[in-house]
C-alpha cells in the first residue's frame with residue numbers, strides 16, 4: 001500500500017536527522033502518492049474537487065485587505081465535512097490562523113504539520129486573460145485565478161488527500177495538523193511566526209512540517225534546495241567634500257549613484273531573464 005508505506009517513510013524521516021533534505025522530497029511525494037494509492041476519484045468526485053478549489057479561489061484574500069471571514073468560514077466548512085477538529089486562533093485581532101487536526105491513533109508520537117497560507121498577492125485585472133478571482137476553467141482544463149498556484153492549490157490538495165484517505169478508512173498513527181495562515185505574503189509575522197512561538201504549537205509536538213513549494217503544470221515536480229534570499233550590501237562611497245558652491249567632480253554622492261545605477265542594470269538583466 002503506497003499510502004501506508006509513504007506515511008511510514010515519513011515517520012522514519014521524522015525519527016532521523018536528515019529532516020531538511022527529506023522535507024523537499026516528501027512534499028510532492030506526499031501529495032501525489034497519498035492520493036495515488038487510493039481508488040481514483042470518479043468523474044463526479046473530480047468535478048466536486050475542482051469546484052471546491054474554485055470556491056476557495058473566488059474568495060478575495062488579496063493583500064492588503066483579505067476577506068479572512070469568508071476564507072475562515074470556507075475552511076471550517078471543509079473541516080466539518082471531513083470531521084476534523086478545528087480552531088480559529090487570532091494571535092493578532094482580525095488575522096486568524098485556522099488550525100485543523102486529524103488525531104492519530106498513537107498520541108505519544110510526534111505529529112505532522114501541513115502548512116499553507118490563505119492570502120494572495122495583488123493583481124492588475126487588465127493584465128489577466130480572465131478575471132483573477134473568477135476561477136475560470138478553459139477547454140484545456142486550465143484554471144485561472146490568483147492563488148491557483150500560490151498557494152490555495154496546495155491547501156486544497158492537503159484537504160482532498162485527507163478526504164481520499166478518510167474514504168478509504170485509513171487511520172494515521174501520528175496526528176496530522178493543517179495550518180492555514182493569514183499573512184505570508186506580507187512577512188508572516190502575525191500568523192506563522194506567532195504560531196511557531198506559541199504554547200499551542202508546543203503542545204502540537206510537531207516533528208515534520210511540509211510547506212510551500214512550486215506547483216507544476218504537468219506530472220514533473222521541480223525540487224529546490226534554496227529560493228530567493230536577501231542580499232545585503234554595504235556601499236562605502238568616497239569623494240571630495242566641500243562647499244556646495246564648488247560643485248566638485250567625483251563627490252561621494254556622484255560615486256554612490258554609479259553603484260546604484262549598476263545595481264539597477266543588474267536588476268533589469270535578471271528581470272529580462274525571468275520574463
Ligand SMILES: [Zn+2]
Pocket residue numbers: 117150151184212
Ligand atoms: Zn506563497
